[in-house]
Amino acid sequence: MCLIANIWAHYSQQDYSLNNHWVKTLNSELLRVLPIDARVIVEISDRPNPDLKSAYLRNNPECQYWQISPHQDLTKSTICDSMGRIDVLVYGCVNSPDQDFGKLVNDYSRWLKPNGQFIADIPNSQYWRRLVSLPLDKPQLSGVGLSLQEIRSHFNQAGLYIYEVRTKGDRTWEFNQFLERQKSANPSTVVYLKEYRAQTVAENYLVRGIKSSHPPRRLLIQTAIMAPTGCDRIRVLDPDRFSATIPGVRTFSSVRSARIIPTIPQEAKIFIWQRTIMSAGEHLSVLKRLLQENYLIIAEIDDNPLRRREYADHNYLSYRGCHGVQTSTKPLGVFLQQFNPNIAVFPNQLTEVSPPRHNYDNEKISLFFGALNREKDWEPIMASLNKVLSANSGRVLVRVVHDRQFFEALATDQKTFEPFCHYNRYLEILQNSDIALLPLTPTPVNLMKSDLKFLECAGSGVAVLASPTVYELSIQPDKTGLIYRTIREFETQLNRLINNHTLRRQIAENAYNWVKQNRLLCHHYQQRHRWYLEMCDRLPELNRQLQQRVPELFNNP
Template identity: 30%
Template sequence: MTEATYGLVANSDLLARIPLDARRVLDVGCGAGALGAAFRRRNPAAALIGIEPDPALAALAAPHYDALHRLDVEAVAPPLAPGSLDAMVFGDVLEHLRDPWAVLARDAPLLAPGGVLLACVPNLEHWSFTARLLAGGWRYEEKGLFDRTHLRWFTAEGMRQALEQAGLVPVDVAPRVFDAEKAETLAAALEPALAALGTTPADWLRRAAPLQYVWRATPRAPRRLFLAARTLKPVGGVNDVRVLQPMRALASQPGVRVEVSQSGDLPAPRAGLPHVLILQRRLLDSPQAVAYLKAARATGALLVQEFDDDPAHWPSIARNGNLAFSGVHAVQTSTEPLRALFAAWNPEVAVFPNTLAELPEPANFRDPGRLTLFFGALNREADIAPFLPALNQALAEADGRLAVEVVHDRTSHAALATPHKRFTPTADYAGYRAVLARCELAFLPLADTRFNRMKSDLKAVEAGGHRLCCLASPVVYAGTLRHGETGLILPTPEALLAALRSLLADRGRALAMAEAARAWVRSERLLAQQLGLRRAWYDSLWQRRAALDAALLRRVPQLA
C-alpha cells in the first residue's frame, strides 16, 4: 500500500483485538484513519487519539479521531499522561523506526494497569524471504514485506523479547497467513535441506507461513477466562446476536479465549483455567440429557444455558422437568419477563438485552419521492395479517410513494396488492441487515400472546441502528420506543393507516424519529456498553462455582 493510501482499510486482526469497551485508545501511525473509523462504529463513546506525521494522511484521518497529532513518534513522546490509555496500537509502525525498542520502553507506561499494547509487525522468517534469497532475487520494493522504508525486522521470538524488555507481558500472538499454498509448496521442495538442518516442513511452516504477527501485551498478566459455546444451526441471525458477536467481543479482552461450535461435543477439561460452557437454547428434553449434562459438568466447566424465547413454545422442555434450566449452573437471557420465568427453576439468571455489535452508517432517506417499509421476521404471518388491508390501502393511496421490502414471509408479500414490493428469501444476518438498511420505515407487529410478550425488542434496536422509523405494536415495543419521539406505537390497523398517511405527507417527521432512534441505540444498546457486565458475571460465576455446583446438585442429584 502506498504512502498516499495507507490506512484506508482497517487491519481486521488489529481491530478485533482492541478491547471493545476501551475508553481511551491511541493509534500510532494511523494513516488515513480507517482503524479509528471502524472502532468508532463499535464504541462511539471511546476517546480516540491518532498520531500521523504525513500531512495528507493526517487530514484524511482527523474526522475519525477526537485528537490527532502530527509528530515523529521517535523524536517526540505522545502528549499523554502515564496510565491514561486502555489501548495503544502500533499498526505497521515499529518496522519503520530506527529504535523501536526505545519507543516501546518509553511509551509502555502510558498504559493503564489493565491496558493493552497491540502491534502488527512483519515476519523476517516469511517463506518469501527464503525463496528470494535462495534464488538471488532479493531487493527492496515500494511496499509490502520488502518495503524500502523498513528499517527493522522481527521474528516471533525477537518481538516477544522486545515487548518483555519494555516491561510488558506478552499475552498472545496471532499469525497473519496469506498464500499458504505457496508456502507449503516451498516447504515440500526444501524438505531434504530442512531434514539436514534437523527440522521438518511442518515445523518450518509454523515460522515461515505468517507474513505478519499481531501481538498483544499488557503491563501485568491479565485475568484468564476460557469461554466455549455450543450454538444452534444458523437461523435468522439468532446465533449472531446472542452468541457469536458477544463471544467475539469478549475475545477482544486480553486473557479471554473463546471457542464456538455448532456441534454438541464437549470442550476438553481446562485444569486451573476458569472456563464456562454456554449452551444456546438446548432443550435438554431427550433421555440422554442427564448423561450429557453429567459429562459436561465432569469437564469442570460452569454450565450456562443461553435462552431468549418462551420455553412453553417447546412443551417437551416441561415434560422433562425443565432440566434445560434446573440442570445448569446459570441461565442468561434477553428480557426481564424471561428472567422472572427462568428464576422459578434456577435462581442464577442474568439479563443481557440484545444489542448491536456496531453502529452502521445510514444508507437510507436518499430518495425524496419514496418511503420504503421493511417487514422481515420469522413466523409472523399471523401478527401481520390483521394489518394487511390497511397497508394495502396506504399503498394504493401512495401511488408509488410507498414501497415494501419483505424478508422471509412469502405469504404476506403475496398479499400486498402493489407492484412496489420486493421479496427476499430467508437470509443470513448480513443479508437481512442489508435489506433493512435501504428502508426508511420498519413495521414491527406483535399480537398480544404469551409467546410474543416474552420476545425481545431486537428488531427495534436493529431498525434504530440503521436509522429507520419504527411502526410497532404496544406488545414489547411500548416499553422501548417513545411514541412520537423514537418511533410510533400503533395498536390497530387504523392507527397504522393514519401513521403512513402522516409520514408520507411529512417525511421529515419520519427522519427525525429515525435519527432519535439511532441516537438511542448509540447511547444505550451497543455491545461495547454491555461487555464489562458480561465479563464480570462470568468471573463471578467462576468465583462462586463451589456454591453454584452444590445448588445444582440439590436441584438435580443425578448429575453427581
C-alpha cells in the first residue's frame, strides 16, 4: 500500500550527533503517515535505523520488515518474490548525496502495489537558509535537496499522484528579516511575495503520493471529545492516529469544543460527538449548522446511557439527533437501535502489545486489580480473596490502582496502592504483575461493557481470573484465562493460578498470542473508514431519516 522514500539532508561526517537528531525527527514524521496495516516493508538505508523498524512493529508486529543497503540489487534478493506486492519502501541515505531522485522514483515505483503510496521526506533546495550565508548552529545546507516543482515533476513522470505536501519549517524572526532584505534588494519580489514566502520557509517537504492517475477520496474526521478522562485514547485518539495514515484522510479532535475547522475542496466531512449529552437549547443550533455545511453527524458512545439520566431527560437527542451512532459492543448497539437505526459496532482494540515476558517464575506472585466504580463487583469476592491471601501468606503481593476502598478491604500488609494515574503508569504496574482479577456482576450496565480490561492484561502477559459477565465471550476457559461462576470457583481458580506457575505461564502466553493475532487495531481500523464512506454516500437518505426523527433540525431559523 505504501512506498516511502526519504532523501535525507547530507550533513558532514563530523556532525554525527546532528544526523542522529535528524533521524529521530524523521522517524517521528514517517510514523505519523506509514500505513499501519502493511504486510511487507523494505527499508533501504546506508546506515542502520532500528528505531523506525521497532517503533512501527509495535503497532503491526506481523509485518515482514526488510532492511537492505542502497547498493543491493533487489532482483538478486529474496525480496524479488515480493515485486508488485511490497506495501512500504523506506529509502533513507545520509551519505549518498548524488542519488538521482527522479531515477530512484522511477526504478522503485514498479515495486509498488496498485494504489500504493510513495512518501518522501525531501530537503527543500529553496530553503532560505540555503540561499543566504547566515551564522548557523548546524552545517551549511546549500546545494542540497529539490524544489517543490522538481518533486512534482519526478512524481508525475513515475505515475504517482501527489495528494498531500506538508512543509516543515518555522516562520521565525530571522526568516521575516530575510524577506525584508529580499524586498529591499529586489522590489519586484513584492509582486510574488506570498509564493516566494511559501517556497523559502520550508526546510523540508513531506510529500505523499499514490500510485494512481486519480486522487484518493478525501475525508475529514473531526471529533468533539466531551469525556476525555479514561476513554478518549481508546475510542478517539488511537483510531484517529491510524485513520490518518489512510490516503486522503485528515483527522482532528478538540476537548469539550465543537469548533468547526476549515475544509478543503472535494472533501467529505464527518463530525463525531464523543459521549456528548445533548440538549435542544445548547445543541440544536450547532447541529443545524453542521447539516447546512453537509456534515455527516455521528454519535460515539462506549458506555450504557442508563448510567446518566440526562440522556433520557433530553429524549436521547444525543443519538436521535445524529445520522448514525458508533459504539463498542453488540449489546450497546442493540440498545441504541431504539433511538437510531444506523449503528456501527467498533470493538475496543489495542494499538500494541508489550514485549514478550520471560519472568513468569517469580517467587512472589503479584496480583493486580485496577478499575473505577467497581465496589459492587468486588464486594462478593472480597472475603474469599482474603481467605486465599491468608492461605498463601507472604507469597502474594497485591497491586491496586485507582480503587482505595478495594485496597483498604484487603486483609494483608502485602499490598501497594497507586491513585488514578497516567495510562502509561497503569500499564507499567500491570506489566509487572502475574495475575489480574476482573470481576463484573451481571447488571444491565455491566452487560454492555467491553472486554478491554482482558485485552490490556493479555497484551501485557498477565493471566486473568474473570467473571463470566462480558469476559466469557472473549476468554477460552483454561486456555486464555480462567472463569469463575461461583465464590467457591473463585477460590479454587485463584489458588490454581497462584500455585501452578506452568498453568499461569501457558494461559498468559496463549492470551498474549491471541490478542496479537486478533485484537490489534492495525487489523480493524479500516472498518471505520469503510463505514464512514458508506454513510457519506447515503447522506441524502440519512437526512430524510433525521428529519423524521428530529424535524426541528430542519426548521428555518
